[in-house]
Amino acid sequence: MTDEKKIDIDVETKEVDTAKKGLKKTGAAKKHKKDLIKEMEAKLKTAQEESKQTYDRLLRVSAEFENHKKRSAREMEEFRKFANESLIKEMLLVVDNLERAINSSSDAEQANSGLVQGVDITLKEILKIFEKFNVKPVESLKKRFDPSFHQAVMTEETDDYTEHTVINELQKGYMMHDRLLRPAMVVVSMPKVKSNDEKSTSIENKDNKID
Numbered sequence: 001m002t003d004e005k006k007i008d009i010d011v012e013t014k015e016v017d018t019a020k021k022g023l024k025k026t027g028a029a030k031k032h033k034k035d036l037i038k039e040m041e042a043k044l045k046t047a048q049e050e051s052k053q054t055y056d057r058l059l060r061v062s063a064e065f066e067n068h069k070k071r072s073a074r075e076m077e078e079f080r081k082f083a084n085e086s087l088i089k090e091m092l093l094v095v096d097n098l099e100r101a102i103n104s105s106s107d108a109e110q111a112n113s114g115l116v117q118g119v120d121i122t123l124k125e126i127l128k129i130f131e132k133f134n135v136k137p138v139e140s141l142k143k144r145f146d147p148s149f150h151q152a153v154m155t156e157e158t159d160d161y162t163e164h165t166v167i168n169e170l171q172k173g174y175m176m177h178d179r180l181l182r183p184a185m186v187v188v189s190m191p192k193v194k195s196n197d198e199k200s201t202s203i204e205n206k207d208n209k210i211d
Contacts, residue, residue: 098123138173140184151183161189
């Protein structure tokens, strides 16, 4: 083999080795690039999950805060509406006494009309104050008995009203806004119990009608 041919073969061998090394480097670079892409995709997915979780927590906290605001507003409104409830309850006793004074004086033959008039004016002024705080009496007379608003202290037999009708009011009940301050003390109607004579008469009347 001549020296020139030997040199050519050596050069070609070196070129092939260089090319192989280049290919190896290119393959390693591609693999490294793929690994980097996978790593970045994994980090992106993790970041997206964390972002979603953070957003969900933010929504929950925001909803809880809004509910707290609404609840606090309702509680404040309730407090404002019923802040004077205890005072009003105490004043109801004064109203009861004034009404009793008026009723007893009007029944007397020689009642002091000036005194009665003064008591009546005082009562009306107190009731006006009650209206400012949305305090109103419960309607009871001739209404059907309702245990939510009425307290039955006795019953009375009568045929003038249907059963379970309020026929007398011993003490007025009062509402404050939509809350019951106290129930009305009332007398409730019950149907008359027929005596044996009345039952016999009723039976005889039926028999006569049949004839």
